[in-house]
Amino acid sequence: MGRRGDLARQALLDAAEELFAVHGIDSVSNRRIAEYAGQSNHSAVTYHFGGRDELLRALIDRYREPVSRLRAELFARLPAEPTLTEYLQCLILPVTGHIGSLPAPTRRARFQRLLATTPSTAAMLAETARSDESSKRLIAGIDELLSAVPATVKAGRERVMGRMIIDICAEYEARIDEGSQTPQWTALGYFLTDACAGLLSAPVSHPDFAGL
CATH class of the missing domain: 1.10.357 (Tetracycline Repressor; domain 2)
Structure with a gap:
């Protein structure tokens, strides 16, 4: 995926972890995570991880x-x-x-x-x-x-x-x-x-x- 893609994934993981910790896992949408991570593509979670469960598994890993x-x-x-x-x-x-x-x-x-x-x-x-x-x-x-x-x-x-x-x-x-x-x-x-x-x-x- 390249360095740019790796940085985007890292930003999404950081944003998701912070938002989940503050607001709860089921209260935060993928779009909100993308926006908080500074991603203009509101489908960035799906693009980089494949979906919500894959994002959560990446956070667990x-x-x-x-x-x-x-x-x-x-x-x-x-x-x-x-x-x-x-x-x-x-x-x-x-x-x-x-x-x-x-x-x-x-x-x-x-x-x-x-x-x-x-x-x-x-x-x-x-x-x-x-x-x-x-x-x-x-x-x-x-x-x-x-x-x-x-x-x-x-x-x-x-x-x-x-x-x-x-x-x-x-x-x-x-x-x-x-x-x-x-x-x-x-x-x-x-x-x-x-x-x-x-x-x-x-x-x-x-x-x-x-x-x-």
């Missing part, structure tokens, strides 16, 4: 690919018998590290929260997450360490963990954007790691929990 690469690097450096905390660091630090590496202001964490909570995109995000081989191996390792925790309790805690990471990163990003928070994404990653380790390994008071 723009987040997934660097996070997956960082995760694979950390996974490769794990010791022979990793601890729960070490497994969780591989899962969480790439998320906060990637967001922290982006030029300010960022909208990526808030956009990821929208993807996870908007019915039209939640399934798309979940499908992409399942394709991450490092994540699957890390979760398998965590499950093995937590074999004494009832399966439904463990699954429920993992769902809470996922929501917590998404929500806290989005809220943290919003505070940075408004100027009330100094960016410390690495420190946040370690904080979340410790919090998740405590959540997953906590004593089980009621083993008959049916799950979330």
Whole structure:
């Protein structure tokens, strides 16, 4: 497509991510994205991506690919018998590290929260997450360490963990954007790691929990 086309795609991705994060995914039209990106062709999203779903997948990949690469690097450096905390660091630090590496202001964490909570995109995000081989191996390792925790309790805690990471990163990003928070994404990653380790390994008071 050439450099000009690449720049147009990048502008459309940036515009879409910002507009979606501020107004919601289902409230922003393709035409509005094109106009906000400075494209005179109101069909620019269709021209450059093929359609709405393809635009959303490109946005998901723009987040997934660097996070997956960082995760694979950390996974490769794990010791022979990793601890729960070490497994969780591989899962969480790439998320906060990637967001922290982006030029300010960022909208990526808030956009990821929208993807996870908007019915039209939640399934798309979940499908992409399942394709991450490092994540699957890390979760398998965590499950093995937590074999004494009832399966439904463990699954429920993992769902809470996922929501917590998404929500806290989005809220943290919003505070940075408004100027009330100094960016410390690495420190946040370690904080979340410790919090998740405590959540997953906590004593089980009621083993008959049916799950979330």
